Amino acid sequence: MVTLLESYANGSWFRSGEEGAPLRDAATGEEVARISSAGLDLSAMVERARTVGGPALRDLTFLQRADLLEAVVGVVESNLDELYELSFHTGTTRPHSAVDIFGATYTANAYVAIARSELPDAQLYLDGPVLPLSADGSFSGRHLYSSRPGVAVHINAFNFPLWGFLEKFSTSLLAGLPSILKPASQGAYVAERAVRRIVEAGVLPDGVLQLVSGSAAGLLDRLGVHDVVAFTGSASTAATLRADPAVVHRGVTLGVEADSLNATILGPDVEAGSPEFDLFVQGVLTETTVKSGQKCTAIRRIFVPEERAAEVADAVAARFAEVTVGDPRRDDVTMGALVSLEQRDLVREAVRTIERSGRVVFGDPSAVDVVDGDAERGAFMGPILLQADGAAREPNEVEPFGPVTTLIPFADLDEAAGLVARGGGSLAGSLVTHDPDVAAQVVRAIAPWHGRILVLDRDAAAASTGHGTPLPELVHGGPGRAGGSEELSGIRSILHQMQRSAVQGSPAMLDAIAGSQGGNR
Ligand code: NAP
Numbered sequence: 001m002v003t004l005l006e007s008y009a010n011g012s013w014f015r016s017g018e019e020g021a022p023l024r025d026a027a028t029g030e031e032v033a034r035i036s037s038a039g040l041d042l043s044a045m046v047e048r049a050r051t052v053g054g055p056a057l058r059d060l061t062f063l064q065r066a067d068l069l070e071a072v073v074g075v076v077e078s079n080l081d082e083l084y085e086l087s088f089h090t091g092t093t094r095p096h097s098a099v100d101i102f103g104a105t106y107t108a109n110a111y112v113a114i115a116r117s118e119l120p121d122a123q124l125y126l127d128g129p130v131l132p133l134s135a136d137g138s139f140s141g142r143h144l145y146s147s148r149p150g151v152a153v154h155i156n157a158f159n160f161p162l163w164g165f166l167e168k169f170s171t172s173l174l175a176g177l178p179s180i181l182k183p184a185s186q187g188a189y190v191a192e193r194a195v196r197r198i199v200e201a202g203v204l205p206d207g208v209l210q211l212v213s214g215s216a217a218g219l220l221d222r223l224g225v226h227d228v229v230a231f232t233g234s235a236s237t238a239a240t241l242r243a244d245p246a247v248v249h250r251g252v253t254l255g256v257e258a259d260s261l262n263a264t265i266l267g268p269d270v271e272a273g274s275p276e277f278d279l280f281v282q283g284v285l286t287e288t289t290v291k292s293g294q295k296c297t298a299i300r301r302i303f304v305p306e307e308r309a310a311e312v313a314d315a316v317a318a319r320f321a322e323v324t325v326g327d328p329r330r331d332d333v334t335m336g337a338l339v340s341l342e343q344r345d346l347v348r349e350a351v352r353t354i355e356r357s358g359r360v361v362f363g364d365p366s367a368v369d370v371v372d373g374d375a376e377r378g379a380f381m382g383p384i385l386l387q388a389d390g391a392a393r394e395p396n397e398v399e400p401f402g403p404v405t406t407l408i409p410f411a412d413l414d415e416a417a418g419l420v421a422r423g424g425g426s427l428a429g430s431l432v433t434h435d436p437d438v439a440a441q442v443v444r445a446i447a448p449w450h451g452r453i454l455v456l457d458r459d460a461a462a463a464s465t466g467h468g469t470p471l472p473e474l475v476h477g478g479p480g481r482a483g484g485s486e487e488l489s490g491i492r493s494i495l496h497q498m499q500r501s502a503v504q505g506s507p508a509m510l511d512a513i514a515g516s517q518g519g520n521r
Contacts, residue, residue, distance in 0.1 A: 004034045005192045005213040008199055009045045011206055023186060026091025026337040027327050029377025033189045037214030045180055045210050046222040049151035053178030053207025058147045062119035065174050066112050071203035073108040079197045083162060083190055090187045091337030091379060093328040096291045104166040110472035111170035118491050120517040127500060130510055140507050145498040147176025150226030153219060157233045158184035158339050159294040161191045167488060168230050175497035177228060178208045182216040186339045220244045225251035228497050230487060232257040238483060256483030259399040261423035263301040264467060265416050265442060267433025272311045275458040280432040284405060285319040287468045288383050289335045293403035297428040297468040301395055303416045306409035313387060313407055317362035320383040326371030333371055338379040338402055347402030351384060354395050358388030358406055390415060396422035417445035425480020430454040430467040451478035
């Protein structure tokens with residue numbers, strides 16, 4: 001019998017009385033679960049978080065919260081096999097699911113370590129030194145961060161059901177905010193199972209983690225000042241949330257990680273046959289095919305010197321031709337399916353739109369040979385390489401959220417930087433060059449358009465984490481189109497969810513307020 005996914009609300013599991021919408025296996029089209037939140041008492045969930053979970057967390061020091069997070073990761077790590085098994089239903093091969101599942105536990109573990117090395121054994125975080133404000137030293141000021149008496153609502157995209165959950169939860173927990181998790185409906189069974197195991201293990205105080213399986217319509221109506229919404233998803237949903245009265249009138253802090261037309265640039269110094277050329281082509285292959293290109297950081301635009309365009313197109317096409325598409329459970333399949341037929345249709349439409357100003361040079365968006373999959377009912381698509389010229393509008397405006405990327409030649413580095421900027425702000429960019437002068441010139445020009453930039457050459461290659469991998473220690477987020485928030489960035493992403501205040505008084509008063517800051521572990 002197909003399972004109806006449940007929500008975890010107000011200290012117990014809630015099962016909707018409705019039959020729910022079907023969630024289908026991406027590769028076979030078979031129904032794997034149903035989902036509905038109809039009847040869920042969202043007001044009571046927010047109240048529980050504010051009055052039970054929040055106070056329990058705020059009583060703890062940062063280091064005690066880190067202990068809770070460590071316990072949560074431990075539970076998830078003890079249940080990895082079933083999470084990987086469920087993840088096959090999203091169309092993803094096991095190595096590609098690791099980006100979500102291993103990425104989730106890696107990030108949460110990193111936040112435990114970051115908290116233990118950078119946060120105090122206290123509830124307040126002191127920001128900077130005491131500042132003397134009077135000649136006789138009797139009156140001073142300082143800045144401090146305190147936990148807000150609110151709730152963090154985490155709205156996630158379908159492509160990272162576990163990573164999206166744990167990376168957001170880690171920072172909110174450490175900030176002292178209870179969380180309400182709202183995974184995307186597609187793939188929600190992965191997050192639901194993880195929450196179920198965490199609840200069963202009893203490692204969190206009541207009200208610290210709740211789950212909405214299904215629509216969260218109306219949740220923002222219950223939110224106000226001190227509440228935080230961390231959203232990952234499409235630019236159109238982000239625009240709806242930005243216009244919500246909760247954000248416009250009631251002071252809800254909204255963080256947005258939206259879509260992104262990430263670029264990679266090949267330095268003019270790089271010749272075919274050099275290590276950098278191979279790294280560049282490998283980077284394009286990886287970013288186009290991992291999770292079938294359903295990664296917010298994937299390379300959507302490839303900028304190459306015009307004299308190298310044909311060589312790069314040929315080399316990328318040759319690597320794309322080696323990709324085996326099919327049932328993600330098979331070891332010989334190197335790329336599974338998109339998450340749903342609807343997503344495949346959207347990607348096909350995006351390719352057609354980009355074709356208005358470009359042409360497909362490799363792949364067929366409407367047909368692909370599949371190994372052991374249902375080509376009709378499964379959401380398969382092979383890798384697609386398009387090519388356009390610098391004047392093209394569509395490749396710089398349309399995000400094909402699938403295994404699709406567009407090559408665009410440039411005449412010089414100034415033109416390349418200008419083309420990169422036409423993406424309107426991105427999460428991640430990369431430059432492959434072995435020339436430090438090229439690196440300095442390009443990074444200076446494109447840094448304002450990016451949250452993170454990878455500069456790759458033969459020296460960094462072996463240890464490089466790659467173009468598309470967000471790291472907990474570094475900024476994950478980007479300006480403009482990418483949404484404007486910093487969801488990850490070491491302790492900054494914790495502090496973004498706390499209130500910074502200036503406190504003034506006598507030095508003795510300021511010392512008393514700061515209290516013991518304890519030592520880091
Ligand atoms: P989406 O359709 O915008 O949905 C994202 C989330 O918002 C889902 O949980 C969805 O729930 C929920 N949602 C939809 N409408 C809502 C509303 N009116 N109020 C509250 N929640 C609402 O995006 P998606 O198709 O899942 O994800 C693909 C997009 O995410 C791509 O554009 C990609 O670039 C972006 N993305 C960005 C990042 C990043 O870090 N910047 C990471 C991953 C993905 P339902 O599923 O139940 O509708």
